[in-house]
Amino acid sequence: MASISLRNVVKRYGHGPKANPVIHGVNAEIADGEFIVIVGPSGCGKSTLLRMVAGLEEISGGEIAIGARVVNQLEPAERDIAMVFQNYALYPHMSVFDNMAYGLKIAKVPVAEIKQRVDKAAGILELGHLLQRKPRELSGGQRQRVAMGRAIVRQPQVFLFDEPLSNLDAKLRSQTRLEIQKLHRELGITSLFVTHDQVEAMTLAQRMIVMNAGVMEQFGTPEEMYHRPASTFVASFIGSPSMNLLKHAPGTREGVITGIRPEHLDVRAEGWAVTVETTELLGAERLIYGRLGAEGLIVRVEENAAVPAPGSVIHVSPRADRIHHFDAATGKRV
Incomplete structure (x- = not known):
């Protein structure tokens, strides 16, 4: 060896x-x-x-x-x-x-x-x-x-x-x-x-x-x-589905891309307003595909969670210790 x-x-x-x-x-x-x-x-x-x-x-x-x-x-x-x-x-x-x-x-x-x-x-x-x-x-x-x-x-x-x-x-x-x-x-x-x-x-x-x-x-x-x-x-290549990469996440300064994995977004009574487009059942979990303003967003929830209807609005909050930041010009981690 x-x-x-x-x-x-x-x-x-x-x-x-x-x-x-x-x-x-x-x-x-x-x-x-x-x-x-x-x-x-x-x-x-x-x-x-x-x-x-x-x-x-x-x-x-x-x-x-x-x-x-x-x-x-x-x-x-x-x-x-x-x-x-x-x-x-x-x-x-x-x-x-x-x-x-x-x-x-x-x-x-x-x-x-x-x-x-x-x-x-x-x-x-x-x-x-x-x-x-x-x-x-x-x-x-x-x-x-x-x-x-x-x-x-x-x-x-x-x-x-x-x-x-x-x-x-x-x-x-x-x-x-x-x-x-x-x-x-x-x-x-x-x-x-x-x-x-x-x-x-x-x-x-x-x-x-x-x-x-x-x-x-x-x-x-x-x-x-x-x-x-x-x-x-x-961030986008590793993980399935890939990490959400947002150029205009609420509260983010200019020139920074915010990354958050779908499983690190929690559905709450308040938070980011996400318009639901569709959902996908994957056995023990469900993916919610929606839009946060003009950007796409994926949320992963347990399979027994309430299923939002297409066109409805849900609110999600990112877990503060799971947020990633990247330089928008270079793509490198900040």
Whole structure:
């Protein structure tokens, strides 16, 4: 196992004045054994950053170190990493056992050790009864576990996951997240996991890197992202539904955006007057969509709360200790 250091990492496509920068000086220190999630919308640079750690993309500037070694000039095979892709990339003509063992056979690992490693990984991933099956005989979740097993048997210093759950349905995604958490607890291998799904990020990460247009907006724990977002981008991206961001909240001075999460607004007899547009039942809770003046506002209440009619006016009060302020010009936290 090993730590990972990202030191002013830059990626540009092309050269000279026409070069297109896509990663703008990312700095992060990742401890040995940490599980880090890189999250952001499509095109933000998260997969490019992961591929630079893997050696699949050339670094335009800065340094990447795995353990004590700077790996900028090392080939992927020399970096002691294992990668799990969105596409399972299994050999269709090989059994599960042979798919998991293939890399070890190429590396000329002794047959007895190959069997021991594959059997151990299969036990962790509950694949022991499937070892003689072909990929076509497996479900999507089982194929993804085989892909993870293939990475485990390598016994790498670092695991890299590039949106590995994107091809699974919602139930399987949730189940596989639990399996990945269990896997990390058992193996303790330093892991970088890329996703565009903020719920996936919040549930898996020990710490998160939030990317926006090639810039690292914030690096911290899920709790820090949720309770102290560094910018309006993080505030709107983390949390479902996202934080209310109001340019003209009552009592706010000019040039400041007020942020308040839907669950931190309480329906009261007095307070901000909100015109109700619609409501949405989400099982144990209900969302009220309305307008505060010209701005949209979402309020989260318990499912057994009174349901206001569209067009009616309710009054809400923000909890004073849950209000956030951001600079309207920069979007940064005040």
